[in-house]
Amino acid sequence: MWFLEWLLGIITFPITWFWNSYKRLKETRDVKRLIIFFVLSLSGFAILAGALLWLILWLITFHIEVIVIISVVCWLFAYVKAKMDKPTEEEPTISQELLELEEQAIKAYPTMRNIIYQTLKSCAENIGGIVPRVLADIEVLESHYVISQNICFYQFRLEKTDIRTRYQKEEITEFISILQAEINRKIQNKDFPTLAMEKFIDSYGNIYDAVYIDVIEDMDRNFLIQSVFYSPQYAEYLRQKKMVQQESKTVSNIPDAKWKYK
Structure with a gap:
């Protein structure tokens, strides 16, 4: 769902930022700056995750109706989007x-x-x-x-x-x-x-x-x-029809186990 993807993008932004910085600085071998960036990104991630967790707990405790409304809205949006994105069945083509x-x-x-x-x-x-x-x-x-x-x-x-x-x-x-x-x-x-x-x-x-x-x-x-x-x-x-008829006649003329020669 787009909302969860957007929320996850905000929370993981510090980690993404650190990874992009690491790619730029690994060639310079500037270990101090890498350590600082790592600490900053980890701290940012912890702060954002903690804030989100606190917000969710607060809403569940005092405003559960907000959680319900958000869930319903997200579900409706996902349902409508899935219906709109579903490819229409092509009508059978006549040769x-x-x-x-x-x-x-x-x-x-x-x-x-x-x-x-x-x-x-x-x-x-x-x-x-x-x-x-x-x-x-x-x-x-x-x-x-x-x-x-x-x-x-x-x-x-x-x-x-x-x-x-x-x-x-x-x-x-x-x-x-x-x-x-x-x-x-x-x-x-x-x-x-x-x-x-x-x-x-x-x-x-x-x-x-x-x-x-x-x-x-x-x-x-x-x-x-x-x-x-x-x-x-x-x-x-x-x-083909004659072949089938001939085969059926051949099968019908084959003697069974009860047939005796006279």
């Missing part, structure tokens, strides 16, 4: 790459929405859904897209024909295949002229579609559909 992805997602959303809308109008009934009448019927108002792993997953919804039915994983996989096949057919028929390319080929010779249905999730009253435009990041995501 330039993420900002660019956000901008691309906003611009490309109308195109993806039209693709999904036209596709669902053709085959919604084939996956247990109600054919949408307008674009707003398929919009997810909370979030049009989700960015993860530098990939933009566009989100849409489709109302279910029977909300009491809960579809199994195998059925959902079949629904994805139906939508994917319909999208590919429409792209080949040039139904979406805003798409620059129909297929993409990577450096390994793998062929990728321009648009993918990545996820369909049964949300009780409707389906949540996530779709993706092709990108190198999504190609790597698919490759």
Whole structure:
């Protein structure tokens, strides 16, 4: 605290003064003057320390309220100063790459929405859904897209024909295949002229579609559909996903201790 530091500075002033004088006089080897300065500094220190001790005892004995007031004032000053000196937490910075992805997602959303809308109008009934009448019927108002792993997953919804039915994983996989096949057919028929390319080929010779249905999730009253435009990041995501699926199949095919050869 500044007050204690200031008080300590006054009390130790004679010692500081002697030390500075000693530095100046040690080269002259003037022992007498050094002894005099030492006695003066020690006496000054003793007088100041004694006076301070007497003052504290006097205040405690006769004016304890002064000690309390001084303590409170010092504590408040230290508290406010600590709050003011505390560095403000920096807001998390958004990377330039993420900002660019956000901008691309906003611009490309109308195109993806039209693709999904036209596709669902053709085959919604084939996956247990109600054919949408307008674009707003398929919009997810909370979030049009989700960015993860530098990939933009566009989100849409489709109302279910029977909300009491809960579809199994195998059925959902079949629904994805139906939508994917319909999208590919429409792209080949040039139904979406805003798409620059129909297929993409990577450096390994793998062929990728321009648009993918990545996820369909049964949300009780409707389906949540996530779709993706092709990108190198999504190609790597698919490759990793297939590797995980193959590893899980391999593990599931390993016989356990109860398995017997017949």
